Amino acid sequence: MVYVLDTSAILSGKIFGGNTATSPKVLNEIKPKGHSWRLLEYMKSIGMKVISPPEESLEIVKETAEKTGDIANLSDTDLEILALAYHLKATLLTDDYSMQNVARELKIDYMPIVEEGIKKKIEWIYVCSSCGKIYEKYVEECIICGGKIKRRASNKAKHL
Numbered sequence: 001m002v003y004v005l006d007t008s009a010i011l012s013g014k015i016f017g018g019n020t021a022t023s024p025k026v027l028n029e030i031k032p033k034g035h036s037w038r039l040l041e042y043m044k045s046i047g048m049k050v051i052s053p054p055e056e057s058l059e060i061v062k063e064t065a066e067k068t069g070d071i072a073n074l075s076d077t078d079l080e081i082l083a084l085a086y087h088l089k090a091t092l093l094t095d096d097y098s099m100q101n102v103a104r105e106l107k108i109d110y111m112p113i114v115e116e117g118i119k120k121k122i123e124w125i126y127v128c129s130s131c132g133k134i135y136e137k138y139v140e141e142c143i144i145c146g147g148k149i150k151r152r153a154s155n156k157a158k159h160l
C-alpha cells in the first residue's frame, strides 16, 4: 500500500503504515524550523519519498479539476499531490474537500486524516520568497519587492 501525504497529513504527526510519498511543493509549505520541520524530517527518516509527478498526470488532474469546478480552490501544491497519487495509484491522505472531490472523479482512493471531533485546522501564511515578508492573506506578489509568494503552514495549529 502506498500513501500520498498532503501538508496537513504530514503535520498531523500520525504515522501511516506502508510506503509514503509526498511532492516537492509540499516541502515549500513547511517552515524550515520548529515542530513542523521536525515532523517532516521524521517522516523522511522513516522512508517518506519526495517525488514529482509526471507532467501528463498533472494535466489529467487539472482537466478533471476544471470539469468538477474545484480548480479555483486548489493550489499548485494540491494539484501536484493529486497528480502524484494518480500516478502512483496510491491512497491520498487529505482532509481537503476539493481534493477529495477530484480524487473521487479520478477514482483515486482517499482517506481523511483526522478522526471526527478532533479536527486540527492548519493556518496558512504567505511568505515572499525574495524578501521574506509574511502575509496573512494571499497576495499575488510581494507589495514590497514584487517577489513570488509561497504558501506555508504556520506553526500554530488550531484545535477546533
Ligand SMILES: [Zn+2]
Binding pocket: 128, 129, 130, 131, 132, 133, 142, 143, 144, 145, 146, 147
Ligand atoms: Zn518581497
